[in-house]
Amino acid sequence: MSAPKSGPRLSPEGRSPAWTAALACGLLACAGEAAVPEVDGLDELSIEYDAPSAELDETSARELVDASPELESILSGLRSTGDVVDEIDEATEPAQARSNEGVRLRGKLVITLRCPGNIEEPSYDEAENGSVTLTLGVLRNAVRRGVVGEANACKLSGTVAGRQVPVEIDGPVLLDLGEDFPLSEGWSGERLLVSLPGRVTVGDFSFEGVTARITPDGVEHLLRLGDGSTVVVSVNSDSVSVRDRERTWTCSRTGGPCEVP
Amino acid sequence: MRGSVSALSIAATLASGSAFAEERPHPRTDYTAYTRGAGRASVGPFKLEMGLLDQVMVGTYLPLWLTSPVIGVPVPNAYLKIGQSWGDSVAIATRAGFTFIDGEGVAYLADQDTSASGVIYAVEVDGTVRIASRISLSLGVDYNHVQAVGDTEQLATSIEGATTSDTWAARLLSEWHLSPSFAINVLVRTLIYQSPLNADFDSDNEVASVQADLSGESSRRRRLSVVPGLSYEGEHWEFTLGVGYGVVYLPVVGLPTTKSWPVVDLGFSYNFDIY
Numbered sequence: 455m456s457a458p459k460s461g462p463r464l465s466p467e468g469r470s471p472a473w474t475a476a477l478a479c480g481l482l483a484c485a486g487e488a489a490v491p492e493v494d495g496l497d498e499l500s501i502e503y504d505a506p507s508a509e510l511d512e513t514s515a516r517e518l519v520d521a522s523p524e525l526e527s528i529l530s531g532l533r534s535t536g537d538v539v540d541e542i543d544e545a546t547e548p549a550q551a552r553s554n555e556g557v558r559l560r561g562k563l564v565i566t567l568r569c570p571g572n573i574e575e576p577s578y579d580e581a582e583n584g585s586v587t588l589t590l591g592v593l594r595n596a597v598r599r600g601v602v603g604e605a606n607a608c609k610l611s612g613t614v615a616g617r618q619v620p621v622e623i624d625g626p627v628l629l630d631l632g633e634d635f636p637l638s639e640g641w642s643g644e645r646l647l648v649s650l651p652g653r654v655t656v657g658d659f660s661f662e663g664v665t666a667r668i669t670p671d672g673v674e675h676l677l678r679l680g681d682g683s684t685v686v687v688s689v690n691s692d693s694v695s696v697r698d699r700e701r702t703w704t705c706s707r708t709g710g711p712c713e714v715p
Numbered sequence: 716m717r718g719s720v721s722a723l724s725i726a727a728t729l730a731s732g733s734a735f736a737e738e739r740p741h742p743r744t745d746y747t748a749y750t751r752g753a754g755r756a757s758v759g760p761f762k763l764e765m766g767l768l769d770q771v772m773v774g775t776y777l778p779l780w781l782t783s784p785v786i787g788v789p790v791p792n793a794y795l796k797i798g799q800s801w802g803d804s805v806a807i808a809t810r811a812g813f814t815f816i817d818g819e820g821v822a823y824l825a826d827q828d829t830s831a832s833g834v835i836y837a838v839e840v841d842g843t844v845r846i847a848s849r850i851s852l853s854l855g856v857d858y859n860h861v862q863a864v865g866d867t868e869q870l871a872t873s874i875e876g877a878t879t880s881d882t883w884a885a886r887l888l889s890e891w892h893l894s895p896s897f898a899i900n901v902l903v904r905t906l907i908y909q910s911p912l913n914a915d916f917d918s919d920n921e922v923a924s925v926q927a928d929l930s931g932e933s934s935r936r937r938r939l940s941v942v943p944g945l946s947y948e949g950e951h952w953e954f955t956l957g958v959g960y961g962v963v964y965l966p967v968v969g970l971p972t973t974k975s976w977p978v979v980d981l982g983f984s985y986n987f988d989i990y
Contacts, residue, residue: 487911488930545923548916557973559914561929568922578921592929 480540488561491591493600496630496647502676503647503667508683508698509623515712516701518677518685519694524659525675526689530612531621531656532666533673534573537608539629540588543566543641546590546597559637563590563597569608574618584608596636601629605652612656625652645669671672718777739895741948743955744772745904746888747853748806748841750798757953760985772796779814788817794837804845812837836860853888855909859970881910882970890946896945902957902980904964906938906971931990933973938962940971942980955982 510518519525545565564587570576571583588603605623612621632645646668654661665688667674674688674697686697696703696712705712742749744757744764751757751766757774764774772795773775780789794812814835859882886904893899911930918925940961947954957980962971 458733487932488914488928545918545925548918548925549927549929557912557931558934559912559929559931561927564926564928566924568924 457531457585457613462556479488490560490593490598491562491589491602493589493591493602495600496628496649499649499665500630500667501676502645502684503686506676506684506686508679508681508685508700509700510685510696510698510703512711512713513704515696515698516705516710516712518679518696519687519705519707520709521676524656524661525677525687525694527612527614527619527656527659528654528661528664529666529673529675529687529689530614530619531610531623532648532650532663532675533652533668534610534612534621535627535650535666536646536668536673537573538567538569538608539588539646539648540643542588542601542631543588543643546637546640548591549552550640560593561591563592564588566591569610571609571611572618572620573611582609582626584622586623588627588629593634595632595638596634597631597641598634599631601627601631603627603629605650614657616620619657620654620655623650623652624655625650627652651698725895739892739948741896741950741953741986742803743898743946743948743953745955746841746855746886747851748798748808748843748855749800750796750808750901751986754940754984754988754990755986756989757986759953759982761982762984764984765989770798771928772798776814787819787947790817791815797842800843806841806843808841809878810837810839810841834862836862849892851890851892853890855888857884857886858882859884861970881905881908883909884964884971895945896949898948900944900946900957902940902942902944902959904940904961904971905944906962909933938971938973938975940964940978942978945981951986953982953986955980955986959982 462531465471474527507573512607533596545567549559549563550642566580567586567588569576569583569585570578584605584607586602586603586605586608590601591598603626605625605627608623609702610621610623611621628649628651630647631641632647635641647665648668651663654664665676672688672690677685677687679685688695692707694705694707696705701714703712704715739963741933744751748769750772751764753766753769755766757764759777761778762774762776766772766774773793775793776798779792781789783789794810796808796810798806798808800806814837816833816835837857838861839855841853843851843853845851873965884904884906886902888900888902890898890900909932911932914927914929914931916925916927916929938961940959940963942957942959942961944955944957944959946956957978959978959980961975961978962973963976963978964971
């Protein structure tokens with residue numbers, strides 16, 4: 455017998471991964487290439503966030519902020535969504551372990567994230583606090599940035615005016631993770647675009663069809679005005695920022711004219 | 716200059732049919748289309764072989780039968796090779812084999828709980844041509860298939876160093892016989908096709924559950940190995956040793972690794988006639 459004596463390294467358990475691979479392959483009844491879900495990123499929405507179309511002055515900016523008392527609630531709810539999505543990185547770890555430079559993975563990951571309910575006393579009971587199911591495409595060892603999913607009465611908690619308020623998300627979820635990321639590196643979480651065509655309830659407010667762009671710097675929300683034009687707003691502890699076509703207005707939450715720093 | 720002329724003369728003489736026309740009574744049987752003669756047995760640490768007829772040979776890989784202390788079960792395996800030769804100049808052969816791995820052994824090797832067993836089928840077709848009295852070429856095509864038998868609800872999933880279930884590979888063994896028993900050879904193997912690996916898995920923790928529908932394939936489409944070596948086929952002893960580099964074809968399974976490694980090709984056996 456001509457027996458190759460050197461070969462793949464042993465796994466930590468002392469078993470040849472190549473043997474494991476060969477056997478695992480057979481047991482898995484190898485069935486050809488797995489399909490990769492065709493999910494585009496939220497390119498058009500991203501462009502709208504980059505380039506809002508409305509043109510405001512100090513008066514209309516003030517009127518906009520005064521007419522939208524629920525902004526902080528919206529942003530709080532969307533930020534909570536981002537906290538749930540952050541679990542994607544940990545959830546993809548088993549797939550990370552299966553990728554290496556010699557193997558190209560493709561297909562899809564269906565991740566069900568159980569929602570925590572009150573974040574101060576989290577309870578990951580799906581029956582009690584619901585869940586979010588996300589479908590991620592994998593191509594050439596990279597997770598594609600476009601993600602689709604469904605929230606099923608997902609209960610979280612957000613912060614509005616310094617106090618915890620209940621948040622519930624229900625309905626379709628569309629995500630743009632910013633860029634395709636290698637399984638081996640995991641998701642940076644630095645840029646997340648969220649579109650929730652379904653319903654988001656934050657405390658006493660309820661919204662439909664809201665979007666957000668979440669970065670380490672904060673949460674932005676695209677507000678569509680009556681004439682179809684758009685502005686991007688974000689809320690800080692003592693002010694609201696409104697970005698229009700050319701400027702970013704800073705409006706005190708206690709009133710007074712908005713200013714361009 | 717004189718040294719060069721001498722070397723060329725020796726090489727020409729060695730390759731010349733006029734200087735060396737002996738038959739080779741016990742040609743190499745692995746990677747070639749030759750079979751062992753009727754009643755001829757071969758016993759070595761790696762395999763047992765026997766020629767039932769001049770055209771029919773059976774064999775088994777011995778170490779796999781002795782795996783109980785390691786993986787808990789023996790691994791039954793056998794192969795049959797049928798060939799036809801025309802003198803010592805042309806031969807063709809086909810070989811088919813199977814290896815069965817019980818679920819217990821699979822669970823150990825795959826480091827997973829599973830009740831599935833594995834069956835590995837290997838088929839090859841070989842042709843050997845003696846293009847000069849001292850030089851012969853053997854061209855072969857290998858097909859290997861691995862599949863599950865039994866309950867596949869809980870399955871092993873690691874694909875590190877991945878291989879796949881269906882593999883086609885081709886090889887060329889070139890032998891330069893310095894004597895009827897001793898040869899220098901070069902074995903070249905290349906992958907023709909490798910099917911994707913199904914890498915589905917499920918995982919679950921307190922926060923998230925994951926269902927993965929994944930397939931994997933090698934990132935290197937062209938995988939070659941080149942192994943130069945020596946062989947000795949005497950009346951009773953047979954020995955082959957090659958050292959090269961490239962993808963490693965797993966013994967028995969015949970599946971290539973995704974990366975290149977140093978390759979050692981080793982064979983050793985004692986041969987005798989039973990009838």
